[in-house]
Amino acid sequence: MEDIVIDVHQMSRTYNPDKVPVVALNNVHLHIERGEFTVVKGPSGSGKTTLLNLIGGLDTPTSGEVLIHGVNLTSLKGNKLVDFRLHNIGFVFQAYNLIPVLTAYENIEFILLLQGVPQEIRRKRVLELLEQVQLTDKADARPEEMSGGQQQRVAVARALAPKPQFILADEPTANLDTRSADNLLDIMEKLNRDEKMTFLFSTHDPRVMQRARRVITLEDGQIVSDTSREDTTHDSKARIT
């Protein structure tokens, strides 16, 4: 059986259903398999953030459902949903992801603390992650002492820390210059290759789209195209649904 991590089923999301309804997502159907490196593209307002929020359990669909590795997100409520996110979903937002009062090291460690990982393992893991995002020397820096690109890398490390099912990144490079964006994508790509970490990110930056192996295009809340590039170095299959 294929290893489907994300299963979006006939999902719609309407904002303000009572006042001025905005249909942000309209009957979206989507499967993401383990190990994918997929981008959601589309113009501003096309529903990218809405889609990612729904997949991440930060928002509830108006109709339809999201299954994460077989678990229906809409069936989880309150702290159960929070705990599910803690253990299964990594988040990288557009900017200012980090807790300003914690250092890079502490920001990553925070997740492991929430999970109750013991001290020794925690330490090893955080150092390993810092190395993976090439920020070992910034371990004790607070977010304000790091560049935007460095902050995003810490955010990726944090998202990766609990070994989630997948990482959602909503326009992670939108606030970065070209070099930092490339660097961040290099790191994400490497994690995808070496750790088999599944990435689903959104962007409207054409250069970022080129890096993806599968591109889903949203327009007015609907998937208008879903294309996969052949990638010989990877065994992930993308399919149009």
Next chain:
Amino acid sequence: MFILLKIAWRNIWRNPRRSWVLVWAVTFGLWMGVFLTAFYNGLIEQRIALAINTESSHIQMHHPLFKPDYEIKHVLPEFASILQSLNEISRIQSVTSRMVIAGLAASANGSTGVVIQGVSPESEHRVTKLCQKLTSGVCLQEGNLHSVMISESLAKKLKLKTGRKLVISFTDVNGEINSAALKISGLYQTNNGPYDDTNIFVHASMLDTLRNIGAKRNEIAILLQSSEDLNQTAAILKKKYPGLKTETWKEISPELGLTVSVGDQMVFIFMGIILLALVFGIINTMMMAMLERTREIGILMAIGMNKIRLFFMIVLETSMLVALGAPPGILLGLSTVAFFARKGIDLSAYTGLYSNFGYASTVYPHISGEKVVQVLFMLVAASLISSVFPAWRSLRTQPAVAIKK
């Protein structure tokens, strides 16, 4: 969780000015709370001490049918032997006996109803500091039986002064009217206006000779070594003299007991105002802090911080501010109290009115450890309760909405 402590602590210092304002508010609230409580305590304690030491004494004993209208036939049987045995009780500092009669005082300029206090001047002075109340003339002296001490205010009312004559009269048991012309030996004044208006002091032995029925007394007043022995001593006396009515000052002057509870109420009202101001300050400040951090809270929730931890973190922040502000508040409060306890707070400029009701014009604040703990507890409780509101508001943050901010 230690990490929450760390985050909360660092969050406090993101806006140091705002945090210091809150810390200072807590400090100031406690400072004022302790001080005002001590001030009122001191005022009330002094009022009571004064009343006990100069008016009611700690304990009084009467004939069981003796009533406030001093019905003349209800005298104490064998008061002399009672006095003697009371004097042997070590907890008792001094004892005196009186013949208290309701009567009339008259001068050429008018007359007025009075309470004639027939006293034994020497022992009376030991119990109620009779001679200290004197403002002019001399105290009642053993040698001069036909003398009387009246208050300045009564003298004014009857247009009398030291050396003049005052005629007292009262109805005896058999309906016969007794009267005597007495020389005013001195004038007295207490800081209890109503008391001054009605009480005059004469020799009890003068009343005995006047009535020619032997020595009679209807009141024994007892001053104790320490107020703390009050209830115990009263219980012992009740047991020892079942035929007499033994009452403590609380029973004799219920209005004094009322003073205590009114004082306590004042303290509660003051504390209430202080706490209310603090509660609003904390709520307002923390709400602002949380509003500024909406996005951050959204991210915390998104990445897996559950509501219990979030709530705890915010309450921790307030608690830390309170923990910072409380010790200096207590310290300032206690040192202010200690300072004024030695020096006294002179209210003579403001208390013209109050001093007429038995309040001292210099207040020596005093507070018990128990009261300090009470004030601290109220403040800490109020702070924690007020931290719950902003925390509870934050729990309703919707991560998807908050992160857009």
